[in-house]
């Protein structure tokens with residue numbers, strides 16, 4: 024449904040996807056308009072009544088969509104009746120230095136990427152050279168849509184050893200990032216008649232959108248200090264979880280809940296999608312094995328090179344229950360058939376030669392040092408904030424004091440000082456009382472880390488001192 028509004032002097036074309044519920048379609052269209060810059064910071068939105076009238080929607084639908092985008096930080100409520108577009112979370116409202124482009128913070132502490140300045144260029148170059156020198160001519164034709172056998176073999180052994188995953192190379196499917204893998208699995212479920220997917224709330228909205236894009240309806244499930252509240256799982260066809268290190272809250276799914284989760288899936292014939300995006304990075308105790316190891320026929324285990332190497336590698340892997348191999352492979356074939364063969368063979372070489380293990384050992388020590396520096400600085404300068412989810416991964420969540428400005432205001436104050444972070448509400452589909460900031464301490468390159476931490480604690484102490 025295409026629609027325009029002109030209320031309040033603002034003219035905007037909105038494309039409401041007829042395949043989605045009206046509220047979800049409106050939220051998505053508004054997000055798209057803000058992200059693409061068609062609606063810019065400070066633009067006044069029409070009243071919910073006026074917009075509902077213009078779009079032919081119920082007023083409650085518009086009110087709910089506005090509330091959602093307020094919670095996510097896309098909108099600001101400037102008075103009881105007035106709503107305007109917020110600066111996109113994590114980007115400064117106005118450039119703090121001349122010439123700096125919008126969206127590029129001086130100190131980028133947004134979560135989502137490893138320290139790319141630590142990428143093992145020499146090892147990768149030599150692995151690629153090895154691949155180009157040794158791959159037989161026959162392998163330069165179209166290959167198996169599951170991925171190159173050398174990589175699937177290497178991964179089956181690596182995942183069993185490092186993450187306790189139980190999988191044969193026949194059930195491994197290499198894909199272009201978890202993002203693609205999530206779309207493949209969700210699409211295969213949908214094609215088999217599934218209609219709903221439960222998700223942790225908080226979660227990556229990009230992933231929510233991928234699932235919704237396949238036609239599945241999202242059912243957000245609450246979390247507590249022990250991770251997803253499994254007892255509150257609804258009657259869904261699948262559930263997307265980050266059990267080793269919840270994104271973004273950082274919790275680890277409690278052992279009793281891991282068992283309950285696979286029981287839930289078994290009883291319902293539902294599928295667990297285990298997103299193990301940063302499972303290699305655990306600092307304070309033994310890594311926790313993958314949930315998949317408990318029930319390989321109920322769980323799709325997904326890993327990625329985006330945190331262990333770099334997002335630019337675009338290689339990820341799915342360990343898939345037998346019944347789903349064929350439908351996912353069929354979908355994979357229609358995507359781009361398979362990932363580039365040389366890259367796959369290079370990664371296989373990095374795994375087989377122990378190069379990835381060495382790199383991970385180095386990076387684990389590096390991130391641990393960063394995490395400790397960050398936590399020390401926070402403890403010393405801003406004891407009012409409470410870091411959580413610190414035992415693993417590449418980000419921490421800072422819970423903010425109840426007294427004081429709300430999370431979006433704190434993120435804005437930091438952004439004005441050139442420090443990009445994400446308010447916790449950025450990851451929620453529902454308004455939440457909890458106030459927090461998510462800090463990606465791996466994101467700055469080597470030299471930029473300490474100045475970024477200094478700017479962060481300076482900014483936070485300006486709020487709480």
Ligand SMILES: Cc1ncc(COP(=O)(O)O)c(C=O)c1O
Nearest residue numbers: 135200201202270300327329339
């Ligand atoms: C929760 C979560 N899952 C998966 C990924 C990796 O996604 P991809 O493999 O598509 O780069 C990330 C990266 O930021 C993430 O935060």
